[in-house]
Amino acid sequence: MVALLIGLIIGIAISIPIGPINVNIISRGLKQGFSNAFAVGLGASVMDFIYCGAALLGLSAIVHKIEVNFVFQAIGFLLLIYLGIRDISTKADSFRYDSDLQQSGKVRGAFFVGVFMYVSNPALVAFWITLSGVVQSTGSIIDGITDGVLFTLGVGFGNVLWYYLLLKAIFWKRDSFKAETLTLLSKVSGYIMLGFSAYVGYELLTNFVMHGI
Numbered sequence: 001m002v003a004l005l006i007g008l009i010i011g012i013a014i015s016i017p018i019g020p021i022n023v024n025i026i027s028r029g030l031k032q033g034f035s036n037a038f039a040v041g042l043g044a045s046v047m048d049f050i051y052c053g054a055a056l057l058g059l060s061a062i063v064h065k066i067e068v069n070f071v072f073q074a075i076g077f078l079l080l081i082y083l084g085i086r087d088i089s090t091k092a093d094s095f096r097y098d099s100d101l102q103q104s105g106k107v108r109g110a111f112f113v114g115v116f117m118y119v120s121n122p123a124l125v126a127f128w129i130t131l132s133g134v135v136q137s138t139g140s141i142i143d144g145i146t147d148g149v150l151f152t153l154g155v156g157f158g159n160v161l162w163y164y165l166l167l168k169a170i171f172w173k174r175d176s177f178k179a180e181t182l183t184l185l186s187k188v189s190g191y192i193m194l195g196f197s198a199y200v201g202y203e204l205l206t207n208f209v210m211h212g213i
Contacts, residue, residue: 007151010131011048011158020080020196021117025163027087027189028110029170039107041163043114049156051124055132056148073204076120079113080197087190090183120200 015022021044029037118124135151 001150003147004150004154006135007052007154008158008161009154011045011155012162013158014048014155015044015159015162018192019121020083020193021114022166023189023192024083024113024117025166026170027083027186029167030174030185031090032110034167034171035107036110037167038163039110040114040117041167042160043111044118045114045156045159045163047115047118048159049152051128052132052155053148053152055125055128056135056152070204070207073120073200073207075116077197077200077204079116080120080193080200083113084190084193084197087186087193090186090190 021040025037025040028040
């Protein structure tokens with residue numbers, strides 16, 4: 001149970017820093033409702049679960065295969081540009097909707113947005129390799145396959161819990177914002193997205209020059 005608890009804490013901790021996934025979840029929560037935004041978080045959580053498990057089982061080389069990584073980063077790069085431009089061009093009317101409409105987003109598509117946004121980050125493989133090495137080296141957290149599974153499940157549940165609490169906080173305060181204020185926040189999130197797309201684009205260019213992909 002210690003492994004599960006530590007995994008849960010780590011899962012929450014790694015989800016808190018502001019990044020493209022949190023920014024997109026906030027933006028979608030304000031415009032498209034809880035279900036659509038939460039699906040993005042679920043997509044990212046599933047990938048955290050997979051990356052964590054792969055690192056613990058020593059399968060990270062597959063995830064880190066250069067050609068596969070390049071394709072995912074390219075898709076993520078284009079996705080970040082699209083989402084950034086969409087958020088920047090958002091109008092105030094986008095935030096004026098009925099409660100029924102806010103739950104009618106395309107949840108499945110949002111889930112895969114979370115997946116591709118996650119895998120487009122080139123630093124995550126190295127992060128999980130390092131973290132899993134640290135966790136396993138202690139000997140007091142993971143002692144066998146069962147502890148490894150519990151730790152990985154804890155990471156996934158920690159992710160999901162953070163995104164759930166984040167959206168609950170957003171909806172708690174949402175009605176206190178004017179549509180114009182929400183529009184400004186959407187534009188800020190759009191520029192943040194474009195900033196992250198520039199970083200991913202730089203990594204893509206670097207990989208292309210170094211590996212000729």
